[in-house]
Amino acid sequence: xxxxxxxxxxxxxxxxxxxxxxxxxxxxxxxxxxxxxxxxxxxxxxxxxxxxxxxxxxxxxxxxxxxxxxxxxxxxxxxxxxxxxxxxxxxxxxxxxxxxxxxx
Numbered sequence: 001x002x003x004x005x006x007x008x009x010x011x012x013x014x015x016x017x018x019x020x021x022x023x024x025x026x027x028x029x030x031x032x033x034x035x036x037x038x039x040x041x042x043x044x045x046x047x048x049x050x051x052x053x054x055x056x057x058x059x060x061x062x063x064x065x066x067x068x069x070x071x072x073x074x075x076x077x078x079x080x081x082x083x084x085x086x087x088x089x090x091x092x093x094x095x096x097x098x099x100x101x102x103x104x
Contacts (some may be wrong), residue, residue, distance in 0.1 A: 002058040002063060003055070003059055005058075006054045006055040007055065008060040009051050009054070009055075009075065010048070010051050010052070011056060012068065013044065013048045013051055014048070014049055016044055017041075017044055017045075017048070020037070020040065020041060020044060024037050024041075030093075030096075031050045032092060033089060033092070033093065033102065034088040036085060036088065036092070037089070039083045039085045040085045040086055040089070043076045043078045043079070043081045043082035043085065044078070044082055046074075046078045047074075047075045047078040047079055047082070049079065050075050051071070051075060053067075053071050054071035054072065054075070059072065059091060059092065071075075086096050
């Protein structure tokens with residue numbers, strides 16, 4: 001069961017990274033947004049690296065629950081950081097849209 005769940009986490013992280021690339025392309029001209037996206041990307045990459053460690057542990061005959069819990073905690077921390085940076089980016093982008101609307 002843990003092996004299957006760690007695989008699901010990996011698939012979800014890969015899907016998020018693909019969507020991230022799409023967003024990066026859409027915001028290509030916005031330097032401020034690209035800097036924020038770099039930060040989000042770092043957190044996604046760290047979470048993906050940790051997921052690999054989690055999956056390796058889950059594939060063992062007798063996985064260490066402490067190691068698994070630590071990996072899960074680290075993944076959650078990185079994703080929480082990515083969400084916080086995403087929220088900040090969204091506020092920035094909303095402010096830019098409002099500013100552009102006023103100047104038109």
